[in-house]
Amino acid sequence: MGFFDKIKERMNKTRDNISARLNNVIKNFRKVDEEFFEELEEALILSDLGVATTDKVVETLRDTVKERKIADTAEIKELLIEILADYMQASPLEIKKPTVMLVVGVNGVGKTTAIGKLSAYYGQQGKKVIIAAADTFRAAAAEQLSVWGQRTDTRVIKYAEGADPAAVVFDAIDAAKHADADLLIIDTAGRLHNKKNLMSELEKINRVIDKSYADANRETFLVIDATTGQNAISQAEVFNESVKLTGIILTKLDGTAKGGVVCAVKDMTSVPVRFIGVGEGVDDLQPFDAKEFARAIIE
Amino acid sequence: MAFEGIAEKLQNVFKKLTSRGKLTEADIKAAMREVKLVLLEADVNFIVVKKFIKDLSEKAVGEHILESLTPGQQVVKLVRDELTELLGGTQAEVKSGNPTVILMMGLQGAGKTTFCAKLAGYYKKQGRKPLLVACDIYRPAAIKQLHVVGEQVGVDVFDEGQENPSKIYKNAMQFATRNACDIIIVDTAGRLHIDDEMMGELKELKQTANPTETLLVLDAMTGQDAVNAATTFNDNIGIDGVILTKIDGDTRGGAAMSVRAVTGKPIKFVGTGEKLDNIEPFYPDRMASRILGMGDVLTLIEKAETAFEEKKQIELQQKISKDQLTLEDFLEQLEQLKDMGSMSDILSMMPGGNKLANMQVDEKQMERTKAIVLSMTLEERRDPHIINGPRRKRIAAGSGTQIQDVNRLLNQFDQMRKMLKQFTGKGGKKRRGMFKMPF
Numbered sequence: 001m002g003f004f005d006k007i008k009e010r011m012n013k014t015r016d017n018i019s020a021r022l023n024n025v026i027k028n029f030r031k032v033d034e035e036f037f038e039e040l041e042e043a044l045i046l047s048d049l050g051v052a053t054t055d056k057v058v059e060t061l062r063d064t065v066k067e068r069k070i071a072d073t074a075e076i077k078e079l080l081i082e083i084l085a086d087y088m089q090a091s092p093l094e095i096k097k098p099t100v101m102l103v104v105g106v107n108g109v110g111k112t113t114a115i116g117k118l119s120a121y122y123g124q125q126g127k128k129v130i131i132a133a134a135d136t137f138r139a140a141a142a143e144q145l146s147v148w149g150q151r152t153d154t155r156v157i158k159y160a161e162g163a164d165p166a167a168v169v170f171d172a173i174d175a176a177k178h179a180d181a182d183l184l185i186i187d188t189a190g191r192l193h194n195k196k197n198l199m200s201e202l203e204k205i206n207r208v209i210d211k212s213y214a215d216a217n218r219e220t221f222l223v224i225d226a227t228t229g230q231n232a233i234s235q236a237e238v239f240n241e242s243v244k245l246t247g248i249i250l251t252k253l254d255g256t257a258k259g260g261v262v263c264a265v266k267d268m269t270s271v272p273v274r275f276i277g278v279g280e281g282v283d284d285l286q287p288f289d290a291k292e293f294a295r296a297i298i299e
Numbered sequence: 300m301a302f303e304g305i306a307e308k309l310q311n312v313f314k315k316l317t318s319r320g321k322l323t324e325a326d327i328k329a330a331m332r333e334v335k336l337v338l339l340e341a342d343v344n345f346i347v348v349k350k351f352i353k354d355l356s357e358k359a360v361g362e363h364i365l366e367s368l369t370p371g372q373q374v375v376k377l378v379r380d381e382l383t384e385l386l387g388g389t390q391a392e393v394k395s396g397n398p399t400v401i402l403m404m405g406l407q408g409a410g411k412t413t414f415c416a417k418l419a420g421y422y423k424k425q426g427r428k429p430l431l432v433a434c435d436i437y438r439p440a441a442i443k444q445l446h447v448v449g450e451q452v453g454v455d456v457f458d459e460g461q462e463n464p465s466k467i468y469k470n471a472m473q474f475a476t477r478n479a480c481d482i483i484i485v486d487t488a489g490r491l492h493i494d495d496e497m498m499g500e501l502k503e504l505k506q507t508a509n510p511t512e513t514l515l516v517l518d519a520m521t522g523q524d525a526v527n528a529a530t531t532f533n534d535n536i537g538i539d540g541v542i543l544t545k546i547d548g549d550t551r552g553g554a555a556m557s558v559r560a561v562t563g564k565p566i567k568f569v570g571t572g573e574k575l576d577n578i579e580p581f582y583p584d585r586m587a588s589r590i591l592g593m594g595d596v597l598t599l600i601e602k603a604e605t606a607f608e609e610k611k612q613i614e615l616q617q618k619i620s621k622d623q624l625t626l627e628d629f630l631e632q633l634e635q636l637k638d639m640g641s642m643s644d645i646l647s648m649m650p651g652g653n654k655l656a657n658m659q660v661d662e663k664q665m666e667r668t669k670a671i672v673l674s675m676t677l678e679e680r681r682d683p684h685i686i687n688g689p690r691r692k693r694i695a696a697g698s699g700t701q702i703q704d705v706n707r708l709l710n711q712f713d714q715m716r717k718m719l720k721q722f723t724g725k726g727g728k729k730r731r732g733m734f735k736m737p738f
Contacts, residue, residue, distance in 0.1 A: 138444070143440035193548070229521060256492070
């Protein structure tokens with residue numbers, strides 16, 4: 001087990017998190033040299049930024065360092081935060097009445113939980129929210145949503161398991177219109193993006209909204225689990241192709257994962273992060289702040 | 300399919316290698332750099348990658364690979380062997396006890412509840428009597444979900460609502476004894492490895508249950524952080540093995556490598572789909588082959604063996620070699636193919652089938668083909684040559700297709716028959732690539 005022992009030893013040393021590593025890098029290198037950049041690269045890769053995006057970020061950093069003639073490693077930190085925040089910046093999200101928010105994602109990323117929190121978030125702003133339980137596939141998904149509905153005092157439109165999701169959406173639109181709702185949030189079944197027929201099902205839901213709720217504003221959010229690695233890029237690309245994404249909800253940031261892959265996602269698809277999930281409580285969903293997020297990755 | 304990315308890219312790397320005569324040390328270095336990039340893009344942990352590459356490079360030089368005649372292949376073999384070794388050498392079995400108690404745990408959304416049911420169904424098929432125990436007392440409707448999936452696989456589910464998990468477990472064991480259940484599968488709440496309180500609860504449950512196997516359920520899509528979660532679960536609770544879920548996605552699944560490397564614990568099962576029978580034991584050698592684009596032929600063969608009855612298979616072979624294949628046989632083949640799983644599943648397991656699988660074989664088209672054959676008389680199925688114009692018209696009308704569809708099927712069947720004869724006939728040249736199936 002020599003291999004494993006050595007790995008474990010190294011892992012223990014570096015496990016704390018990226019921040020400690022980066023701080024080490026910054027502390028130990030008084031001069032900004034090649035070795036320093038290499039260490040930086042490693043730290044970014046370890047927070048799931050991916051090789052390509054890491055290269056870009058470090059390249060930008062390198063150029064700026066040269067340009068501004070920075071020799072002090074402490075200054076680098078702020079610069080890096082600036083660069084990363086720039087990567088993630090997007091115009092603010094506005095929810096105008098009426099809006100339909102379609103929430104999609106692969107299995108187990110926390111869609112249903114995120115929707116529960118979204119309904120609380122907008123409910124607190126005085127908006128009238130209705131939820132459509134269009135995940136008719138997973139066992140007890142609608143029940144899970146109903147519990148959230150009770151917690152946040154939100155009406156949940158649901159059908160029996162195995163029902164046509166598009167039919168649920170159709171009825172929910174009807175209910176939203178009648179109730180004069182500000183926001184209709186649609187939960188969908190988790191699906192792996194490489195399952196073509198499941199992706200067509202989403203397209204069908206979109207067509208139903210196009211037809212019967214044509215005047216509504218549209219938001220389509222992809223939920224990404226912060227522990228996800230480079231596969232998130234593929235998820236974003238494929239979902240974007242089917243249902244034109246307008247934002248990302250990054251969940252489970254309360255763990256040790258940094259969710260750095262969303263930088264790569266933004267880089268490749270231009271889809272911005274809109275919300276982050278930081279816990280299991282009703283209020284543990286926050287609007288995304290690029291600067292804060294960048295700081296969290298570095299610090 | 301998992302690891303597909305690695306397969307494709309390594310193939311590219313080694314295409315460069317194999318296409319050259321002899322390797323220089325610089326070549327190996329270049330290849331290793333590529334391998335490193337590929338592994339990183341596949342989400343293998345940075346530290347694991349570094350170590351793997353270092354070991355690999357040392358071995359590559361040590362084995363005098365530079366002087367060998369086919370260095371490219373040797374490097375491929377070396378990488379494959381090392382990967383297999385890293386992924387766990389030979390297949391790891393699940394230990395059995397009296398009764399066998401399996402404790403499932405993991406982060407939120409890894410797929411624990413679904414996999415509990417899959418595992419229960421898997422053992423039930425082997426003639427065991429499993430019991431599912433609902434110890435996820437936090438997530439809304441988690442217990443309900445376990446009941447639903449438990450019912451789907453026909454296995455009892457024990458729950459006591461929001462009780463303390465250790466207490467639920469004790470009562471579940473009494474239930475198990477009364478009902479002669481011999482394998483107890485305990486579902487627990489998803490939790491973050493840094494949540495001390497929740498980890499404490501798990502620790503207590505483990506002490507109470509003293510399980511035969513404690514399995515960590517891990518999402519195949521997990522990134523660099525997989526090592527942190529796995530190490531903490533292993534250090535604090537102790538794990539015997541890992542279950543890798545959602546490998547039917549297009550993730551490269553590097554997390555499998557990472558987790559194996561940092562915990563030293565084997566991967567025992569993989570979840571290959573949303574259906575409750577989508578569970579397979581983990582075979583490191585096959586997975587390593589798949590990583591290198593050699594195709595998971597063994598799994599395919601195994602699937603085929605269970606789906607095809609051997610006797611029929613021999614009959615069919617004889618028919619093919621005597622050129623007596625009829626449309627009736629063809630129909631039977633179609634049915635059996637359906638038993639084996641979806642076409643894209645099968646294709647993705649064949650060497651070079653990675654790309655084919657993405658084409659998504661149209662299973663509706665398969666149904667249409669079946670309808671055409673079913674609209675023929677027995678006589679016609681046995682001797683397609685008698686199918687003349689009016690018959691074609693009738694068959695098309697009967698199956699709700701066009702005459703062109705019928706024509707196409709008959710042509711393709713004819714071609715397939717010839718092709719198959721070449722495959723089996725003596726002296727027939729083995730053709731590369733697949734023949735076109737008539738659907």
